[in-house]
Amino acid sequence: SAVISQKPSRDICQRGTSLTIQCQVDSQVTMMFWYRQQPGQSLTLIATANQGSEATYESGFVIDKFPISRPNLTFSTLTVSNMSPEDSSIYLCSVLKGQTYGYTFGSGTRLTVV
Amino acid sequence: TQLLEQSPQFLSIQEGENLTVYCNSSSVFSSLQWYRQEPGEGPVLLVTVVTGGEVKKLKRLTFQFGDARKDSSLHITAAQPGDTGLYLCAGRIQGAQKLVFGQGTRLTINP
Numbered sequence: 001s002a003v004i005s006q007k008p009s010r011d012i013c014q015r016g017t018s019l020t021i022q023c024q025v026d027s028q029v030t031m032m033f034w035y036r037q038q039p040g041q042s043l044t045l046i047a048t049a050n051q052g053s054e055a056t057y058e059s060g061f062v063i064d065k066f067p068i069s070r071p072n073l074t075f076s077t078l079t080v081s082n083m084s085p086e087d088s089s090i091y092l093c094s095v096l097k098g099q100t101y102g103y104t105f106g107s108g109t110r111l112t113v114v
Numbered sequence: 115t116q117l118l119e120q121s122p123q124f125l126s127i128q129e130g131e132n133l134t135v136y137c138n139s140s141s142v143f144s145s146l147q148w149y150r151q152e153p154g155e156g157p158v159l160l161v162t163v164v165t166g167g168e169v170k171k172l173k174r175l176t177f178q179f180g181d182a183r184k185d186s187s188l189h190i191t192a193a194q195p196g197d198t199g200l201y202l203c204a205g206r207i208q209g210a211q212k213l214v215f216g217q218g219t220r221l222t223i224n225p
Contacts, residue, residue: 004156031211042120042202042218043157048211092156096211102147103204103213105156 002029002097006106013083013113020079021109023093028073031096034066037108038089046091049076083113117141118205120216127193128224135188135219137203146179146186147213149202157202193223 003026013019023032032049047055047068055068070076080087093106119138127133137146145164149157161170163179163186170177174197176189190197200220204213 001159006156033212040220043204043215045212045214094156094213102159102162104159105149107154107156110154 001102002027002095002104004093004095004104004106006093006109008109009107010110011112013111015084015113017083018079018081019083019111020077021091021093023076023078023095023106025074025095027097029095029097032070032076033094033096033103034068034076034078035092035094035105036089037092043092046078049078080111083111085113087111088113117214118203118216120203120219122219123217124220126222126224129194130192133190133193133221135201135203135221136185137187137205137216138185139205140184141205142183142208143205144183144208145206146183147204147206148177148186148188149204151200151202151218193221195223195225197221198223 005024007022034046035043036046037043045058046061046066047057049055049068049070051070051073065081067079090108090110092108094103096103121136145162147162148160150160151157161177163177166181166183168179174191178187200218202218203216206213
């Protein structure tokens with residue numbers, strides 16, 4: 001399976017600012033995804049990061065708020081823009097390598113907006 | 115509306131007891147996965163079930179995929195304090211690459 005390095009692991013940010021989260025994989029992967037996990041809750045898919053093209057967003061998530069880049073098959077970034085306290089959450093990167101290896105998750109970024 | 119209904123959402127039992135967690139949906143999934151998540155970590159894959167009626171065992175954990183591939187269960191035998199954690203089921207929608215998650219089951223095993 002793939003090994004994911006997600007940075008930063010945690011951050012405390014001022015409202016109105018933006019934070020970019022990085023996801024680096026040790027090998028080329030088919031798909032990359034970004035999830036949000038609010039305290040004590042399950043995971044909600046934000047978007048699928050597409051290599052070389054615009055990400056595919058799920059209902060309730062928009063590009064202006066969560067711009068995503070995926071310049072190659074091993075790296076992606078998620079930016080949380082114009083943050084408010086409601087954006088306080090854990091953000092997780094996930095990858096799918098081929099069809100048989102299953103999905104692997106990063107350790108997450110714990111974001112607190114004050 | 116939750117695509118995958120997971121129950122119970124909270125479970126606290128004594129060491130040595132057995133338990134079952136359920137995931138149910140009206141949708142058919144091409145596969146279903148079970149994860150366990152510890153605080154401060156991402157979910158870690160326990161098992162993937164693909165075939166309707168499939169049963170997989172992982173030590174004291176038994177996973178079953180429903181015949182119609184719409185539901186799944188996780189059964190733990192003789193639970194131990196080390197089993198404490200958040201258990202998540204996730205289904206892969208047919209024809210798509212993304213996963214949808216159940217609400218999660220926060221399991222506590224008391225010594």
